[in-house]
Amino acid sequence: MSAEKMEKYDSGRVCPHCGRPIYCYDIPFFEIPVAITCQCILDQDAATEKQREAVKKQRRIEELTAKSQMPPRLRACTFDVFQRREGTEKAMDTCRTYADRFPEMREKGLGLILVGNTGSGKTHLAAAIVNSVIQQCYSAVFYKAAKLFDFAAENHAALPDGCERSSLLVLDDFGASNDTESRKATLQKILDYRIDGMRPTILTTNIPPKEWASRLDVRTVDRLMDKSLFRVISITAPSMRQERRRSE
Numbered sequence: 001m002s003a004e005k006m007e008k009y010d011s012g013r014v015c016p017h018c019g020r021p022i023y024c025y026d027i028p029f030f031e032i033p034v035a036i037t038c039q040c041i042l043d044q045d046a047a048t049e050k051q052r053e054a055v056k057k058q059r060r061i062e063e064l065t066a067k068s069q070m071p072p073r074l075r076a077c078t079f080d081v082f083q084r085r086e087g088t089e090k091a092m093d094t095c096r097t098y099a100d101r102f103p104e105m106r107e108k109g110l111g112l113i114l115v116g117n118t119g120s121g122k123t124h125l126a127a128a129i130v131n132s133v134i135q136q137c138y139s140a141v142f143y144k145a146a147k148l149f150d151f152a153a154e155n156h157a158a159l160p161d162g163c164e165r166s167s168l169l170v171l172d173d174f175g176a177s178n179d180t181e182s183r184k185a186t187l188q189k190i191l192d193y194r195i196d197g198m199r200p201t202i203l204t205t206n207i208p209p210k211e212w213a214s215r216l217d218v219r220t221v222d223r224l225m226d227k228s229l230f231r232v233i234s235i236t237a238p239s240m241r242q243e244r245r246r247s248e
């Protein structure tokens with residue numbers, strides 16, 4: 001029988017913490033009085049547990065951030081500080097939706113390709129997605145494509161940490177440095193791992209889709225064009241740096 005169902009009575013004492021009356025019930029037959037835990041203690045326990053969970057989550061986020069390979073400069077990139085300009089609105093909204101609904105995107109293994117000129121804001125948007133995904137306690141890693149290709153070249157084609165298993169991989173600016181055979185093979189290998197594992201990848205590039213066929217491996221192009229694997233977002237805004245120069 002639970003304490004609530006037994007007849008409770010006022011013990012005549014009050015809780016030293018909150019002053020509420022302390023109720024007791026007697027253990028049947030033995031008639032030993034047992035005090036019922038005051039609500040203030042239960043509330044305190046719940047608050048402590050909640051705080052413990054929050055600390056645990058914060059620690060997990062710090063851990064994921066440390067493993068993200070994200071350059072410190074990009075850790076402050078969020079959607080809220082993204083400068084909306086003409087030509088960036090649709091990309092910004094789509095990226096934000098992607099980040100907010102990451103659990104569903106991950107389930108489907110759906111990635112993004114952000115296409116735009118240097119300085120158009122594509123790196124900021126990709127970084128903002130990574131930051132948001134980490135806040136949701138998913139693992140995400142961010143690599144400059146050139147850095148990743150150099151790593152693979154120096155390590156017998158091995159891939160750096162997190163490329164295969166992280167919930168999200170960003171490969172930033174892959175077009176600029178993608179033309180050698182070994183780099184093409186590395187990109188294809190990464191895509192194979194990610195796609196086979198149903199793990200989404202976000203690519204940013206300044207190569208427009210109409211040039212992919214002439215500049216990328218044919219299998220890679222097949223993958224990138226597959227609508228069940230990637231959505232292509234074009235950012236048409238000019239470079240921020242150019243715009244600033246023009247307004248000076």
Ligand SMILES: [Zn+2]
Binds near residue numbers: 016019
């Ligand atoms: Zn109390």
